[in-house]
Amino acid sequence: MSTGSAGGPRVSLWTVIGFLAAIEFTSGILQGYYTPMLTDIARHLAIHDADVNWFEGTQLMLSALVVPAFAKLGDMVGHRRMLLISTAIVAASSLALPFADTFWLFLVCWSVQGAYVVWLPLEVALIASRGRAQGAPPGLTVKAAGVLVAALEAGAITGALAGGALIDSVDLWLVLLIPGIAVGACFFVILFGVSETPEISGGRLDTTGLVLVSLALVAFTGGLSLLRVGGPSDGVAWAVTIVGVLLLIPFVLWELRHPDPLIDVRMFRDRSLGPVFLTAGLFGVSVLGAQAPLSTFARTDPAVAGYGLGTTGFATSLIIGLYLIAMIIGALSYSWVARWTTPRLALIIATSLVGAGYLLFLPLHDTYAQLLTNMLIAGLGSGALVGALPAVAAAAAPPSQTGVATGLTNSVKTVGGAIASCTFGIALAAGVTTGTAGSFSGYMTVWAVCGGTAVVAALALVLVPRDAFGGRDGLKKRAK
Structure with a gap:
């Protein structure tokens, strides 16, 4: 199947890669933009500097949960569709950040914003699928992934420089608004510039597997966060971490029996x-x-x-x-x-x-x-x-x-x-x-x-x- 334009499949595919590189550039901005202003955010929320660590921990936990589900749904219903949905989620949470004036509300918005972690896996899967359908050489996916990562890191550098420059001269709420506008623009880039993957497997989502792996990841990452706070002598933290590991056993057993597993553990x-x-x-x-x-x-x-x-x-x-x-x-x-x-x-x-x-x-x-x-x-x-x-x-x-x-x-x-x-x-x-x-x-x-x-x-x-x-x-x- 070819979805190429009049310019030929290769031109069409590299055009898509160009649009996806713009998405990764924005992802990099998100990852670098906020770092210079974390102290200002802490003062805005009236919290201690140490509490800023919660932002990283909760976003890390959410990323561990969202990737398996969105990756599987990408194979089932289309990688572009899930890229659109995740971008809309990140845009909404990013635009809400400037108006979140309490610690817990800000923490929720910040955590949900972490859904951008699914962008790169979905983009690589989309490129690989289109490449197979168009007969592109296997090395094209690797080359394209390099371009996406280069765009991501360039965005991180740009974001850090821009964030550091703006926070010294612009009100915090306006500084926080800018990433949401950039992500909103990415939604329309995907909507009008990227076509759907030609390989869609269909089927039904393995919800039982999703629940089991989510419980395991929440317990495991949550236990590690408690260990980081309470130290190696914290018995409760160790217990929660071990429970997370043990919960992987029923998950693996379930996935091995399921005809269309969330994650093919084989x-x-x-x-x-x-x-x-x-x-x-x-x-x-x-x-x-x-x-x-x-x-x-x-x-x-x-x-x-x-x-x-x-x-x-x-x-x-x-x-x-x-x-x-x-x-x-x-x-x-x-x-x-x-x-x-x-x-x-x-x-x-x-x-x-x-x-x-x-x-x-x-x-x-x-x-x-x-x-x-x-x-x-x-x-x-x-x-x-x-x-x-x-x-x-x-x-x-x-x-x-x-x-x-x-x-x-x-x-x-x-x-x-x-x-x-x-x-x-x-x-x-x-x-x-x-x-x-x-x-x-x-x-x-x-x-x-x-x-x-x-x-x-x-x-x-x-x-x-x-x-x-x-x-x-x-x-x-x-x-x-």
Whole structure:
């Protein structure tokens, strides 16, 4: 089936990719825009700075819940349709933020805004589906994913710069209104610029599976949040976390018996997909869990704590900005490396770069140049993985499970980040004897864990068949 215009299928597909890149640019704005104004938001809501952590925790929990459902519904009723619905939800919650004048109302709007996490998995699934229907080469999905990630990171840089500039000169309510307007514009970009995926599986949503996995994820991520607050001696937090893990057992048993499961758990046993999901979870440890500790380490005054760089806010933001630029380069370079080697080897190189970047922190962390060099190396690998993981999952998954597979890379990455956030918080608090953000041994733990998990991911990818992700003819497919 071809949905191409007069200009040809390839032109039509790249036009769609261009529209989707605009959506990811807006997603990046959402992720970078609010950071410079969190203190202003706390003052506006009359809350303590520490309570701002609730924003991250609740949004993380919602993202873990919404991705499996929206990814499956994308396969069932159309990826474009679910992209439209999720964009409308994000627009409504973003536009409500300026008028939410109480902490709990603001928290609800902020959490619902986190539905933007489904955009990238749905977009990659849509591109993969259209590419198959139009006979495009398999590598196009990987290349397109790199473009989307580059747009996302460019949006994050733009958002951080714009947010920081506006908050100093414009009223807070007007500053908060701008992202909602941008997301509202994205709704019409999708409505008029993106056509529906040609592969729609139909069927009925596995509501029992959705309830079971939602309960498991809420308990697990909620327990980790309690551990981060109460510390490792909090028995209730441990109990809630363990209950979340145990709830996965009835979910898996149900999914194995269901004729059209919410998540085909057999994909975790696939020689091509299993290591990809494992890599996504391990990658989440560094890409979602390590950025805040790296920022606080750089800001720590060495004259007081005996470690750190004592950088200014601008110097720290420069590190973050250059790290994001490195991610853009990594995202755009992955398809070229995969073409000259193999997608499997390119993934191994990317995870190795992440591991090398963080392990270099163990001996090299005393100067600004060392910190920046380490972050640039890790950023190259991280940028490649953000786009490549959903793309290769889409290539290896059965057509009826494309959205689910891309969504799973996001879900397990989120779980990995939640575990890391809890673990790193406990590690940084252990042994603190001064008023600084964390202990030096805690920072060493962060770097060692981030580097070690990346090394494990690289070793897991060695087990993937050499010809994996190279096209449908070379992949092991499960007929549905």
